[in-house]
Amino acid sequence: MALKKKPVTGMKDILPAEMAVREYVMNQIRETYGGFGFNSIETPCVEHIENLTSKQGGDNEKLIFKIMKRGDKLRLDTAETENDLADSGLRYDLTVPLCRYYSNNAATLPVPFKALQMGSVWRADKPQRGRFRQFVQCDIDILGDPTRLAEIELILATTTLLGKVGFKGYHVRINDRNILKGMASYCGFPEESFDQVFIILDKMDKIGMEGVAAELLEAGYEKEKIDQYLALFGSVTPDAAGVRSLGETLKDVMDPEMTENLAAIMDSVNSIATSQFDIIFDPTLVRGMSYYTGTIYEIQVDGFPGSVGGGGRYDKMIGKFTGMETPACGFSIGFERIITILMEEGFTVPGSTEKKAFLIEKGVSADVMTAAIQEAMDERAKGVCVLVSQMNKNKKFQKENLQKEGYTEFKEFYREALK
Incomplete structure (x- = not known):
């Protein structure tokens, strides 16, 4: 039987022309983020299955490439479930491994710790343009800083990098999970229903305001609450002033410091940033990872579906390893999507050697x-x-x-x- 010459579905061979662009972008990443004080680290591509299935990775936990136990630990005759056969898996992102890494090495690391990771991750996802089953992620994270300085540094570092590789006119959409909760509470949704409401709200860019209203109604929520909820989104302007105005509206159900913090982040980024982009308050931004606890953000490039980067604050995740909460905030760029855009635009590496x-x-x-x-x-x-x-x-x-x-x-x- 002839061996198969094509890569496994969802994975690809990288030809020299693309490899040159990838290496150039990787070098720009190391140089730019290094200039912001981020330290390069590396974690194993294989992670404990308990860590990967800890109900923090959202839908990604359904996409794990699990690794079977080896030797006498693999007991096919007594296995009752899939998890009886697997004790580890390929990492689906770099955040879970980073939290384990920090928990294991915190005694020898500075506080706050600014980490840079680049490496392959794996998800048994449906392949499409700019999305593969094996792909490179590039994360920067700040661990141990509870202040908005962390978000400001992460946004500035990421946008500086994108500017260096030729991106401009894109949008950084920003929100806060606490504001999401405040808006839902203000409109009378019970706290136990928030997750379901946010899952429906997250479809806004695909099904529109009317589609969200229809799904909320179908889920059993009162039309009066739904109308009030969606009207609240429509009344907010996408700038820092809009954030502060919303904070005034929600002051009876949410600490105004939440909106003031977000508005201050936007003001600082706007006054300091050197790249060409817009930072936009988007109260419909949800992001699916359940580990986010505060600020969240995504990068949107016109003409490209989905985001090309995102992240947020996840202050409770490290505590699941150590028993002590540690402030944490990160930003991940969609490396493969950025490379896809550059290759489609015919990008050539500047200053290439003769x-x-x-x-x-x-x-x-x-x-x-x-x-x-x-x-x-x-x-x-x-x-x-x-x-x-x-x-x-x-x-x-x-x-x-x-x-x-x-x-x-x-x-x-x-x-x-x-x-």
Whole structure:
């Protein structure tokens, strides 16, 4: 039986042209985030199954690639459920592993701790444009800082990076889970129903205001409450003034400090940011991860469905490992989606090294080959990229392919003479 040459569904081979863009963006990430004081760390790609299924990852917990137990621990004859067969799994994000990492190493880490992670994660998801089953995530997190300085630094670092790789005119949508709860409470929804209400609200960008109203009505909520709830969203402007105005409306059900904190974050980012983007208050922003406890945000790029980045505050998650709550806040860029956009736009790596190709005819003498290699070494010493390769029969096709890889100059070496 012939072996399969195509990658597993939802995973892909990366060709040299894309790899060059990926490496460039990764270098920009390290340089930019390093300039903001973030420290690179690495966690294992395999995580304890108990950690991955702790009811903090939302729908991602349904998409885990589980790893079967090994050796005498794998007992197929007595297994009753899937979890009896698995004791670990491939990580579906970098946040759960980071919390375990911090809990295990906190004694040796500074406070606050600014972490940078880049690595592959795996989800048994339905593949689509910019979405794969194996993909790279890039996270920055600040652990141990309860103040809005953390959110401001995370937003500024992320938007500075996006500006460096050519993004502009995009939108940073921002909200707070406490404001979501305050609005629901103000309109009379019982606290035990909040999760269901927010799940429906999260569909706003897909089904619109009327669709949300219909689903809430179908779920059994009173039309008067639904109308009041949706009218409240329509009355809010998307700027810091709108946040403060909403805080005044909700002052009887929510601490005004919640809205003041969010408005202050928006004011600070607007006054300091150097990249071209809008920061917009979006009271319909929910984000699905149940571990978020405060500020949440997403990046929206016109013409691209879904977000290309997001994050928020998750102050209670580390406490599930240590028993002590630790303030935590993070921002993740959708690395694969950013690469997809750049590749579709024909992005070329700026300031690329000059690339030359030396093509050697088959059967040249040792002296000619040595001369060609020596000349290539001299060029390389000057910082030039030189490919030394055997000349193909179809030299024209060979050159066309090399030009696609960025080679602009060619030199040919033949059996008897140098041309």
